[in-house]
Structure formats: C-alpha cells, structure tokens
Amino acid sequence: MQPTVKIDVSEATGVWETDGLPMVYVPRHFMLNIHNAVEDALGLSAYKSVLYDAGARAAYHWCKTQAENQNLDGVRVFEHYLERLTARGWGQFQIVDIDPGASATITVKNSIYVLGGRPGPGHPVCYMFEGFFAGGFKYASQHPGSAPGEMDCKEVECEAMGFDRCKFELKTIPQ
Numbered sequence: 001m002q003p004t005v006k007i008d009v010s011e012a013t014g015v016w017e018t019d020g021l022p023m024v025y026v027p028r029h030f031m032l033n034i035h036n037a038v039e040d041a042l043g044l045s046a047y048k049s050v051l052y053d054a055g056a057r058a059a060y061h062w063c064k065t066q067a068e069n070q071n072l073d074g075v076r077v078f079e080h081y082l083e084r085l086t087a088r089g090w091g092q093f094q095i096v097d098i099d100p101g102a103s104a105t106i107t108v109k110n111s112i113y114v115l116g117g118r119p120g121p122g123h124p125v126c127y128m129f130e131g132f133f134a135g136g137f138k139y140a141s142q143h144p145g146s147a148p149g150e151m152d153c154k155e156v157e158c159e160a161m162g163f164d165r166c167k168f169e170l171k172t173i174p175q
Contacts, residue, residue, distance in 0.1 A: 055131025078140035
C-alpha cells in the first residue's frame with residue numbers, strides 16, 4: 001500500500017503541505033518518546049486534559065479549513081478528517097455510528113499509541129484522539145448561523161488493554 005496523501009514541498013522554504021496545510025513528517029518513535037516523557041512529567045490526568053483541549057482546537061481548525069478548501073460540510077468533513085488520520089499513519093479509523101449534533105461511536109485499530117506504546121499500561125492509551133474527535137465532531141455538528149455545542153469524548157475500550165480495537169464514544173454536552 002502506498003500513501004494516498006499528496007505532499008507538496010516548497011522549493012523556497014522546504015515546507016511540506018498537504019490539503020493546503022503545513023505538515024511535519026517524523027518517525028513514530030520520536031512522537032511516542034515525546035508523548036511518554038510529557039505524560040511522565042505532568043501525570044496522566046493533567047496531560048490528558050492538555051491534550052484534549054489542544055487536540056479539540058486543532059481538529060476544529062483542520063475541519064474548518066478543509067470544509068472551505070475541499071467544499072465539504074457536516075459529517076462529510078468529519079469522515080474526511082478520519083480518512084486523513086488513517087492515511088497519515090495514526091491508525092485505522094472508522095465511524096461505527098453517528099448522529100450529528102448528538103453522538104457518535106468511533107473505532108481505531110492499530111493506533112500508534114498501541115503499536116509503539118508501553119507494555120501493559122492498565123489504562124486506555126489512545127486518549128490523544130479524544131480531543132481530536134471532539135473538535136472534529138463539534139465542527140461537523142454545527143449549523144450555519146449557530147454556535148457549535150461542546151462535545152465530550154471518552155475512550156471506553158483500548159487495544160492496549162486486550163480489546164480487539166479502541167472504541168470512543170462522543171456525545172454533545174447539554175447546555
């Protein structure tokens with residue numbers, strides 16, 4: 001299987017771009033070593049909170065940019081986001097069910113955090129995706145002229161704990 005994501009490299013700057021956004025290509029072990037070091041330094045709870053907020057903002061921005069650049073909206077932009085995460089090697093993402101603005105279930109097989117993670121962690125390890133999914137689903141669930149509601153996402157099953165895939169449940173937080 002060959003990559004399906006087109007990469008444009010600027011002759012002037014050397015900056016890589018895909019889908020109109022600057023990209024960085026790094027080895028998986030590099031990403032995981034930094035991830036584990038920050039988790040160790042901050043503690044699991046604090047690190048999860050930081051990642052959730054940052055990931056949600058980043059995913060929302062990515063979906064907004066892609067909606068404009070690729071002429072996508074609603075669930076289609078969220079599907080595109082998961083397709084791109086898969087194509088970029090983060091894991092194999094699938095929407096199991098989705099009710100825009102209300103709830104969704106996403107599964108991931110072969111997540112980088114499982115494949116390159118620490119053995120026997122005793123807790124879900126793919127929590128970085130919680131914020132990714134919350135931000136992307138928030139964007140996909142908004143309606144023109146309305147403020148998007150807040151989303152909650154939890155990893156409820158993880159391959160690192162013996163499940164056959166990681167499972168995430170998303171829901172809108174009542175306002």
